[in-house]
Amino acid sequence: MFNRRIELKTPEQIGLMRRAGLLVGETLELLRTSVRAGISTAELDAIAEDHIRSGGGIPSFKGYGQPPFPGTICASVNDEVVHGVPGARVLAEGDIISIDCGAIIEGWHGDAAITVAVGEVPAEVAELMRVTEESLWRGFAAARLGGKVSDISHAVESYVRSQGDYGILEDFTGHGIGSAMHQAPDVPNYGKPGRGPKLVRGMALAVEPMVTLGSKHTEVLDDDWTIVTNDGSWAAHYEHSFTLTPDGAWILTALDGGEQRLGELGVPFGGR
Template sequence: MAGRIELKTREQMRVMARAGVIVEQALAAAQSACVPGARTLDADSAAARVIAEAGATSNFLGYHGFPATVCISVNDEVVHGIPGDRVLAQGDVVSIDCGAVVEGWHADSARTFIIGDPLSKADVALVSATERALWAGIAALATAERVAEVSAAIEDVADEAGLHPLEGYVGHGIGSAMHMEPDVPNYSVRGRSPRVRPGMCVAIEPMLVIGTPDSATLNDEWTVVSLDGSRAAHWEHSIAVHDDGIWVLTAADGGAARLATHGIVPVAP
């Protein structure tokens, strides 16, 4: 441990990478199930099957009482949406957040997509910019001395796109638990931020909205919505930092394809 930050061995990171690939596959299955006329519960069931067949467990199901395998948030729902009987329609902006546990080690990832043909250029720009912000943050982590450099990289993309990070919601450390130190904000914060050290694993997750950065939680005590009803996007990957570089644990290629545009070559732990 470094203070309150858990430092992993390479072997532990490799187990997390196994969990990460399962998460990637579960997200793909859930996304494939999101077609016009489908229920959000159908996507949850698709992800649950992938996780179970891989011999892993969901780290979302039962977490503080959360009742599903994945979080599915639609349109103005930013994060933590509960899958159910909601019927999806063409043009919906859908965010799915998923996690899995293998041998006690966690991985966590999220993606946002539009069902069918987009109904708004603003929605396309929102989803694309939020994904760019994620990869800018990951690229910054590769050379960062402190976590604040990751936050600044995310904020720069958001500012350039005219979007706003959701206030009060941040990325996090991950490892033997899903949520750990350090926090990874999506915007600059005052004060000295944690040092980036080999053995650190973090989940970077920009949550950007078109309108106000303020939010509210619905009566289900989980679903977070934008206060002004504007649409939102959420992208996330879990990343390991080790002596030889970084590795995106929730991408089968370690993030190689997307990091290439930043001049970074990920190295497996």
Template sequence: MSFRRNIYKSPAELRLMIAPGLATAASLGAVRSGIHAGVTTLELDAIAETAIRALGGVPNFMKEPGYRHTICTSVNDDVVHGIPGTRKLEPGDIVSIDSGAEIGGWNGDAAITVVVPDPTRPALVAERQELSDVTEQSLWRGIAALANATHLNHIGGEIGDYIESQGQYGILEDYVGHGIGRSMHEEPPVFNYRVRDRGPRVRPGLVVAIEPMVTLGGIDTFTREDEWTVATLDGAVAAHWEHSVAVHAGGIWVLTAEDGGAAGLEHLGVVPVSIA
């Protein structure tokens, strides 16, 4: 499989991707702080937009044809692309927030999953939190693998192997990660499971959004009547974590983490290196 040379950015272009990455991180941090039982997903959308615009950014999801919100809010059995609205979060809900910012024509894209506290159902909260934790840790293992991989698709094997080692989880196959840069979605695809093809070479200038999507059940999905929201066919709840990561001459840097990914990678023996 061949890939266009323009999947690799120049050092100057990588530096231009720092600002939108940090704006994306800020929006997710603000939304995380705003999540509680009773808040509407539309209120969370407003929080994210305010955070992005405060840093000089534009919500890049709004540039998707037909989409007019800053974030996607996917609750319980909704996996991705959930539309913010009047729905109020309830105790025990598991909600995935996907956000992105554009600054100067360059993009950031990231996602988190949060479980709304519910002291009356500790077992349910624990099960859903474990799902989120497994998904997040699979993301960090994929990022760590990127630091030493020769070809991109090696990281999908690392992500999938980790998830499978943790229990009976479903790894979505119809939705995968992607390259990112001038457009929010670019080549190449970034798989969350093992595939035969090695993919493009991992070398300085490669920037990818890694985003495992994992369920407590099966991997089959359908799109709801709003023509956006992707939900599990069996009603199983899901989690979604994502970061945009740059490979440069000195190493890797997680563009959508305020610390470049240091905290998430420390226990995996990888030290991110700031883009010079």
């Protein structure tokens, strides 16, 4: 288990996290444009590793955990929710792939994820992706200095529930982030507001809704990493790392800091 003490960062350390976050964001945009039918998840992984190292970063995921994770990205296809191990699997028209990516710059981490459609997908799958991504931003919109972590959780769940009968994973959560990739506190994607640690300046969190078309229950494959839905339903996963400043929310892994989407939701932008 990681240290349960919440790490508060200085503005200079947040600045280094922003550099790591930008590298992650740029890598994910490169991967988004690289996804196509016929490409393997191993090829996507190689693209990610080259871009991160060329940008002066270190892949966060490679060698992480037990057994050591072998890839730079998590590549989770269709009913694979998270932690998919990149390899020989070739993407086909109509698949979706969730890509989770992390990078370290000068000891500070960025972590984000996107879900990408491979060509045309069924309307219900496209809607799953939209709902999951929007719930992430609704979580950020609920975050205020002096509020509580579960304000984010409640906003994510409330939005997803308002959109249909989806499964929200409970066994996997967002997390604190900083000088380590996974830190306190946990950031669940469900729950009542007004609970958990107070949101204070210097805290950085990775928020990551994981939503399915069916069950919230999952299983782990024989590789000891890949998490799949137990009913075979497809899943989407989106993630950004963010912090709060006196001016508002700052999405450290979004290329524009989240300014556009936060503005559309009427939320003050706290970046610089």
